[in-house]
Amino acid sequence: MIHEVTWVGAAVKALIALLLVSAVAGxxxxIERKVLAWMQRRPGPAHVGPFGLLQLAADGIKLFTKEDFIPQFSNRLIFSIAPVITAGTAFMALAAVPIFPDFTFPEWIPLLGGVFVPSIASDVNIGILFILAAMAAGLYGPLLAGMSQQNKWGIIGAARTAVQFLSYEVVTGLSLLAPIMLVGSLSLVDFNDHQAAGIGSWLIWQQPLAFVLFLIAGFAETNRTPFDLLEHEAEIVSGFVTEYSGLRWGLFFVGEYANMITIGILASVIFCGGYSDFLFIPGWLMMGLKVSFFFFLMLWVRASWPHIRPDQLMWLSWKVLMPLAVVNVVITGIVMMAIG
Amino acid sequence: MVMIAFYFFAVLITLLFLVTVMSKNVLYAMTSLAAGMVLISGLFFILGADFLGAVQLIVYVGAVMALYSFAMMFFDMSKDVKEKNGSAATVFVLGGAIALMLVVVFSAPVIGQGVSSLYPEAAGATNPQAVGLVLFTKYLVPFEVAAVMLLVAMISGIILAGKKMDASLSTTEEEIPEMTQGGEK
Amino acid sequence: MSLEQFKNRNVGQQQYRMLDLGKTPETSWGKFKQVVSRSLKVELMIGLGVTFGIMIRTLFRGETHTIRYPFEKIPISRRYRAIHEMKRLLESGHYRCIGCGLCEKICISNCIAMDTRYDENQRKEVSEYTINFGRCIFCGYCAEVCPELAIVHGDRYETASQQRASFSLFEDMLTPIDRLKQQKEYPGFGAVSPHADENIKKTPLAY
Structure with a gap:
């Protein structure tokens, strides 16, 4: 049964995505502090509220009331725009991301009764490309932030942003190319439907290499630990966020966490079956579980692995991952031709 | 609706590129260039060319990022760039002539007989598929030539940049004996 | 003892074990082999396993290293020299200080200031006694030299305060009179001997 997507449904979905992801990002x-603490034999935040749950509120109050500081010799306009770019593009990417399966509001709800809510706010047929493009544009945030603040750590952070972007972007695209060839579509809904037949049809079994490559590139895309070159405290103070404080600083981190969730959603939709029902578990819960796992994986890796130098990142991306991705694409193509 | 969106984007893009040309601050110029490139993809989306729009985003985000890294190396962000203008008249005449020529070249077919697609759209194909069909049938040769050209450029770039790539900057041979001596003390 | 041994300040047992890391590869082929072997030996995954195990132990067996400081404190060393305390006599409740001035004399940073006078019974009385904690280096000489065990180093190490005077006056350092029963006694020269009550015998003069 094909439902018609009304603008109300799309707006509801956009609202759900926005609220949900910003809440989860906060x-x-x-979660990150708790998990990191447990992995380092600490209890983590424990004093504010039950189990430290209200720590979030305390942080919010701190961020809101902190002095909003713009350095004297910085480029004020660019300095103010940069955090908005990061947060804005992170949420823009969500427009083409399926978060939950589609559903229809029951009739008894006033106003919204009977409205069909699609799984994606805007199911453009170039979904993956759009998400990648939006997330790539998000890297302008750190770049502009680092260049506008007239701080040598900021400049180094900006330079590393450019280096990191030019390194991983090729790997992301090429690693996703093989699954795209298998499915024959760029729309994430098609990806989900392609893997609807159960755990055996997940693309991760057909494309394990692409999955690993995509995860590595995703870690680089979200500046997570093996590749957190842009703001590594031990080396360059805070990199591009050295001069930021208060809400502007907070915007960078909302953007970063939203990106982490987006990468988690992409990995679970493209490789791990998406939001289809699994045994008795409903689709929306399954999606939540998968995204939580990928989120947890990022924290887990952060607690376990050391980070690498920029030259090692470039070496890894250009000399190891990119050839592997190309080989993967070629082999996939040959196998697809052979099977016909 | 479409017209409003078009004019909105058109005005914004023109303004941003004006800033790119006029501004003496590298940071402003680069940022407005990037923003303009991103907004051009909005025009593609309005025309229904989703694929081209996304490609425009990806390609130009990367390209301008590379430009940024050059700007970072060559310019001091806090100072304005002093441009060397020989004579204002020459610049005005040359720039104006080129702009006029471009306008004439691009608007001539529109005014003359109207634009029609040279290649009929395949029925039922989505946007990326349509692009792929055209690329791999009618424009196969230019496409492959461009690909080979890019490959050549990439290889030559690697060769030019990578001559001494394996030499480490931090541990030159003079330093190593000193370091071991220091350790023995 | 030779000079080298004397200058070696590493106190622990030097039983270090060198890790066998192998040679750093020189050629690109060697580097490639190293990457492949490291990837196939899944060394990184072992790291993940370690942290996951620690997380499980922290979560379910409560093996944390955290001391929730304001709520729980680790016992400090018996030799720790914190803010001074002035002691009282256990029976009468009068302060023990006899105003001899030895602590003032021995103080190497000149931070103890005291003044004494004769009271109406012609006994020495401490009229002023302050310790300037801005200067005090907590060397412990004052407690060492005190013949009456009147000044000791206590165990109060949380010395953040709104004003310095809240530690340094004689009355503040003195054991509060209502807590005389809980006054902590320290062994040492001049201290009450452990079984003082049992050892006390009436002198013949009492008969």
Missing amino acids: FGTY
Whole structure:
């Protein structure tokens, strides 16, 4: 049964995505601290509220009331725009991301009764490309931030942003190319439907290499630990966020956590079956579980692995991952031709 | 609706590129260039060319990022760039002539007989598929030539940049004996 | 003892074990082999396993290293020298200080200031006694030299305060009179001997 997507449905979905992801992105900071603490034999935030759950509120109050500081010799306009770019593009990417399966509001709800809510706010047929493009544009945030603040750590952070972007972007595209060839579409809904037949049809079994490559590139895209070159405290103070404080600083981190969730959603939709029902578990819960796993994986890796130098990142991306991705694409193509 | 969106984007893009040309601050110029490139993809989306729009985003985000890294190396962000203008008249005449020529070249077919697609759209194909069909049938040769050209450029770039790539900057041979001596003390 | 041994300040047992890391590869082929072997030996995954195990132990067996400081404190060393305390006599409740001035004399940073006078019974009385904690280096000489065990180093190490005077006056350092029963006694020269009550015998003069 094909439902017609009305603008109300799309707006509801956009609202759900926005609220959900911004709430989860905030909550993610709490989860990150807790998980990192457990992995380092600490209890983590424990004093504010039950189990430290209200730590989030305390942080919010701190960020809101902090002095909003713009350095004297910085480029004020660009300095103010940069955090908005990061947060804005992170949420823009969500426009083409399926978060939950589609559903229809029951009739008894006033106003919204009977409205069909699609799984994606805007199911453009170039979904993956759009998401990648939006997330790539998000890297302008750190770049502009680092260049506008007239701080040598900021400049180094900006330079590393450019280096990191030019390194991983090729790997992301090429690693996704093989699954795209298998499915024959760029729309994430098609990806989901392609893997609807159960756990055996997940693309991760057909494309394990592409999955690993995509995860590595995703870690680089979200500046997570093996590749957190842009703001590595031990080397360059805070990199591009050295001069930021208060809400502007907070915007960078909302953007970063939203990106982490987007990468988690992409990995679960493209490789791990998406939002289809699994045994008795409903689709929306399954999606939540998968995204939580990928989110947890990022924290887990952060607690376990050291980070690498920029030259090692470039070496890894250009000399190891990119050839592997190309080989993967070629082999996939040959196998697809052979099977016909 | 479409017209409003078009004019909105058109005005914004023109303004941003004006800033790119006029501004003496590298940071402003680069940022407005990037923003303009991103907004051009909006025009593609309005025309229904989703694929081209996304490609425009991806390609130009990367290209301008590379430009940024050059700007970072060559210019001091806090100072304005002093441009060397020989004579204002020459610049005005040359720039104006080129702009006029471009306008004439691009608007001539529109005014003359109207634009029609040279290649009929395949029925039922989505946007990326349509692009792929055209690329791999009618424009196969230019496409492959461009690909080979890019490959050549990439290889020559690697060769030019990578001559001494394996030499480490931090541990030159003079330093190593000193370091071991220091350790023995 | 030779000079080298004397200058070696590493106190622990030097039983270090060198990790066998192998040679750093020189050629690109060697580097490639190293990457492949490291990837196939899944060394990184072992790291993940370690942290996951620690997380499980922290979560379910409560093995944390955290001391929730304001709520729980680790016992400090018996030799720790914190803010001074002035002691009282256990029976009468009068302060023990006899105003001899030895602590003032021995103080190497000149931070103890005291003044004494004779009271109406012609006994020495401490009229002023302050310790300037801005200067005090907590060397412990004052407690060492005190013949009456009147000044000791206590165990109060949380010395953040709104004003310095809240530690340094004689009355503040003195054991509060209502807490005389809980006054902590320290062994040492001049201290009450452990079984003082049992050892006390009436002198013949009492008969």
